[in-house]
Amino acid sequence: MPRIVAERSDTLPVLAEVFREHGYEGASLSLISKATGLGKGSLYHFFPGGKEEMAEAVLSEIDLWFEDHVFAPLRESSRPENAIAAMFDSVDGYFHSGQRVCLVGALALGDTRDRFARAVKSYFARWVDALAEEVVGGIQGAIVLARALDDPRAFSRTLNRMRLTLEKR
Amino acid sequence: MPRIVAERSDTLPVLAEVFREHGYEGASLSLISKATGLGKGSLYHFFPGGKEEMAEAVLSEIDLWFEDHVFAPLRESSRPENAIAAMFDSVDGYFHSGQRVCLVGALALGDTRDRFARAVKSYFARWVDALAEEVVGGIQGAIVLARALDDPRAFSRTLNRMRLTLEKR
DNA sequence: GTCTATAGATCGATAGAC
DNA sequence: GTCTATCGATCTATAGAC
Numbered sequence: 264m265p266r267i268v269a270e271r272s273d274t275l276p277v278l279a280e281v282f283r284e285h286g287y288e289g290a291s292l293s294l295i296s297k298a299t300g301l302g303k304g305s306l307y308h309f310f311p312g313g314k315e316e317m318a319e320a321v322l323s324e325i326d327l328w329f330e331d332h333v334f335a336p337l338r339e340s341s342r343p344e345n346a347i348a349a350m351f352d353s354v355d356g357y358f359h360s361g362q363r364v365c366l367v368g369a370l371a372l373g374d375t376r377d378r379f380a381r382a383v384k385s386y387f388a389r390w391v392d393a394l395a396e397e398v399v400g401g402i403q404g405a406i407v408l409a410r411a412l413d414d415p416r417a418f419s420r421t422l423n424r425m426r427l428t429l430e431k432r
Numbered sequence: 433m434p435r436i437v438a439e440r441s442d443t444l445p446v447l448a449e450v451f452r453e454h455g456y457e458g459a460s461l462s463l464i465s466k467a468t469g470l471g472k473g474s475l476y477h478f479f480p481g482g483k484e485e486m487a488e489a490v491l492s493e494i495d496l497w498f499e500d501h502v503f504a505p506l507r508e509s510s511r512p513e514n515a516i517a518a519m520f521d522s523v524d525g526y527f528h529s530g531q532r533v534c535l536v537g538a539l540a541l542g543d544t545r546d547r548f549a550r551a552v553k554s555y556f557a558r559w560v561d562a563l564a565e566e567v568v569g570g571i572q573g574a575i576v577l578a579r580a581l582d583d584p585r586a587f588s589r590t591l592n593r594m595r596l597t598l599e600k601r
Numbered sequence: 602g603t604c605t606a607t608a609g610a611t612c613g614a615t616a617g618a619c
Numbered sequence: 620g621t622c623t624a625t626c627g628a629t630c631t632a633t634a635g636a637c
Contacts, residue, residue: 404573411540
């Protein structure tokens, strides 16, 4: 019988969503407690370092996911055009067409940038290296636009423009 | 003799910088008090609505600045290519080559988006209308990248790429 | 107008029973 | 492991003296 009660790793996707929705400062422990269904005692049992350790764990998992699903395929594919096409699909799904914020990008804008500087820098540096500054920036800007205009199509249009631009090269 | 003590409007640039640096949630009244040199009593005298009214006043001033210096010139110039070149210079200066965050964009990413939705949407809608989704998104993404990589050149490079792209049309 | 003092709520974090 | 109770700090906002 699998346990219903979460293990530490089960909490990470929930934590990630809370941080994305409310930012690091806005993600209070009571919000986190409600979202995970765990009391503060349990949270501190899993994350003795408190909120900062939670955010670091979340960043690690995000980093792992992008390394596996985005960065490595881009770097190692023998057919770059296929890898790039797959990346656009992955990214579109991951960010829910721009309705879901990029936590790493949001941390870069806030005053939490210094606290998580190393992780943030490494994530973006590897993405840019594997692809192109222009495209990574374009994706981040498209998220801002889609959220600001409250229109996911702004995200999809941007991705499609970049797909076409890259195909023509 | 001009007064040294600030009028309400004199506080706005200071408030703007505090919000940019710490975000809406992170900009506590004690930080604001320290930055402006005004006690809480004075702050509430100028902004009876508290922090929310301060942020709205700041957004209004930002909106006015962009309307005057960016949106209107783009819309009304008889020489679009000159207006666009001037816009890139304005934007590069305003955002300190990506070291200074776009408050409106940052609000769009956070959970404060709903609170200021109308102002945020209007700002970006007018910018996109006067220019191009692609370029506005590119600028926002370039700020994220420059901050994440801690490298203002990432911002300048992006702007230069867009300058060239637009010239070729 | 500006200040200090403080209310009342909520913050992150800890202690200890079970 | 999970919970409740609680700590001290900090938050936004208000009250009232000057």
